[in-house]
Amino acid sequence: MLNAERHNLIIERLKRNGSVKLMDLVEVSGSSESTIRRDLAELEEMGVLKRVHGGAILGQDRTIEMSMVEKSVTNVQAKKGIAELAASTVVEGDCIYLDAGSTTFEMIDFLRGRNITVVTNGLMHVEELVSLDLDAYILGGKMKARTKAIIGAIALDNIANYRFDKAFIGANGVHLIDGYTTPDMEEALLKRRAMSLADETFILADASKLHHSHFAKIFDLADGVLIMNQVKPEEKSILMKKTNVLEVQE
The missing domain is CATH 3.40.50.1360 (Rossmann fold)
Structure with a gap:
């Protein structure tokens, strides 16, 4: 799977579920754990997500609050x-x-x-x-x-x-x-x-x-x-x- 395809896969799952698990991404993408970790790090730098233990959660604007x-x-x-x-x-x-x-x-x-x-x-x-x-x-x-x-x-x-x-x-x-x-x-x-x-x-x-x-x-x-x-x-x-x-x- 190409780099862009993996990124899109991660983003789609985040939007749908609000969070993703590292090992689930490894399984569904057929990629290595180190590759997925690198993808998550890149997406975190872009502000798309926030890495947490065992996966990632959707990125957020820290000053926005729901009504x-x-x-x-x-x-x-x-x-x-x-x-x-x-x-x-x-x-x-x-x-x-x-x-x-x-x-x-x-x-x-x-x-x-x-x-x-x-x-x-x-x-x-x-x-x-x-x-x-x-x-x-x-x-x-x-x-x-x-x-x-x-x-x-x-x-x-x-x-x-x-x-x-x-x-x-x-x-x-x-x-x-x-x-x-x-x-x-x-x-x-x-x-x-x-x-x-x-x-x-x-x-x-x-x-x-x-x-x-x-x-x-x-x-x-x-x-x-x-x-x-x-x-x-x-x-x-x-x-x-x-x-x-x-x-x-x-």
Whole structure:
């Protein structure tokens, strides 16, 4: 198979699946492992993909973020499972921080009827919380139109008035070296501040976020408990060396 043909094969599989495995490419192309590794290195230099252990994932713009509407229809079942497990950690009387995001939003229905107090920077979140008659506070500040998240200096100043039993934080990327990341620096700063004000911090992220790294670092993997849907045993083993993991049983 020619060099260009192998590149096209790799790109087509990436576009279809979002990731490729090195040994699968070796088998389907009839090429040597060293040849495929060289192909992946060349495509990474071109910005097409990002190499990870055992393969590659589709390249990404580190500053682009999906809208709340786009997020809400992506990996829905995984997010509901993560949200239910996260909500099970909340006890009566807790004061919690609920970060803006589609997975944290899914938690709200599982908090129905609970005697808790919720602080959030999510516009959609506070509306849903109030509709379920839960005690809710929203941070002031600048609202991002795409994600309906309140951010900025005013929000950072506002959140300093609270202390939380638990903070539930969303992340766009979960990376073994880079930690938890998000495309927006202002959101990262607010998430980091919420973590510092909480006795316990939980990060809600579905398995598609693994090995992704975005522009702004939130904090290290060791700074919170990761709640995630099922991942491969070898990946879980590596994650467990970096952080505590609560895994949804599917």
